[in-house]
Amino acid sequence: MNILIRLSNNLLEMALRELLACEPEGYRVAISSELQEIGGFDPEFIITDSHSLRKSGSSHDPASKTVLLDCGLGEEEIASLLISHKIEGVLAANTDMSLFKKALHAMSEGQVWIDNRKIKALIQHAECTKYPNPEEGFSRKEREIIILVSQGLLNREIASRLCISEQTVKTHISRIFRKAQVNRRSQLVPLALKLTVPTTV
Numbered sequence: 001m002n003i004l005i006r007l008s009n010n011l012l013e014m015a016l017r018e019l020l021a022c023e024p025e026g027y028r029v030a031i032s033s034e035l036q037e038i039g040g041f042d043p044e045f046i047i048t049d050s051h052s053l054r055k056s057g058s059s060h061d062p063a064s065k066t067v068l069l070d071c072g073l074g075e076e077e078i079a080s081l082l083i084s085h086k087i088e089g090v091l092a093a094n095t096d097m098s099l100f101k102k103a104l105h106a107m108s109e110g111q112v113w114i115d116n117r118k119i120k121a122l123i124q125h126a127e128c129t130k131y132p133n134p135e136e137g138f139s140r141k142e143r144e145i146i147i148l149v150s151q152g153l154l155n156r157e158i159a160s161r162l163c164i165s166e167q168t169v170k171t172h173i174s175r176i177f178r179k180a181q182v183n184r185r186s187q188l189v190p191l192a193l194k195l196t197v198p199t200t201v
Contacts, residue, residue: 001025001108004043006032007069008051012093016047019097045104050077053085054152065107069093070118076189078118083192084151089113137179143195145172149185150192 003020007013013031020029030041032052047067048056065088068081078090088107091100092115103113138146141162148158155173159166177183180191 001027001045001104002041002043003027003029003045003047003104004032004041004064005029006046006048006052006056008049008055023097023101025101044108047091050081053081065089067091067104067107067113075118076186079189079193080150080152080186083147083189090115090118092118138176142172142176142179145169146176146188147192147195149173149176150189 005013005016005020007016010031010033017029017031020027028041030043043064045067046064047069049069049071050073053066053068066086067089068078068087068091070078070090071093073081081087082090089103089112091103091113095103106113144162145158148161153161155166155169159169162169173185176188180188182188
């Protein structure tokens with residue numbers, strides 16, 4: 001199993017590489033700074049943190065599974081990353097190695113791995129929004145803007161993405177804030193989560 005570790009903290013990168021390389025499963029592990037030297041390294045997993053994930057975006061092979069290493073992120077930030085990126089798992093930085101390996105095995109078989117406490121917190125966080133059916137309370141354009149705001153895009157980036165003026169984006173956001181009864185962009189994340197997660201019948 002090929003694993004690429006791409007973290008903003010070099011010491012943590014090297015420590016995790018050493019831990020995984022010592023395991024009897026025979027993981028082949030590389031850190032991002034070694035990629036050019038290795039050549040022909042196709043990672044099955046990319047273990048990354050929020051900073052590196054936002055910086056690199058989706059520039060890796062789509063066949064690789066992304067695992068977010070949670071170094072104390074809040075529910076809003078994790079929800080935003082889940083909306084913005086294709087993430088197969090979220091693991092706390094202090095996860096013991098046996099559970100870490102179990103998670104990698106589960107994800108290699110196509111499962112999504114998120115700590116039960118984190119799932120519960122995300123669900124409760126999403127339920128805090130005042131709109132049980134957000135599709136009914138917001139226009140299609142407002143829903144698009146809510147999702148883009150939750151992904152961390154600035155007004156000018158949203159304007160460019162939707163081919164509208166920055167002033168129009170500001171007007172939409174003001175209207176969204178009034179409807180959702182919030183006053184901060186980060187408070188739109190639970191609403192965006194409801195808009196992007198399909199409801200089950």
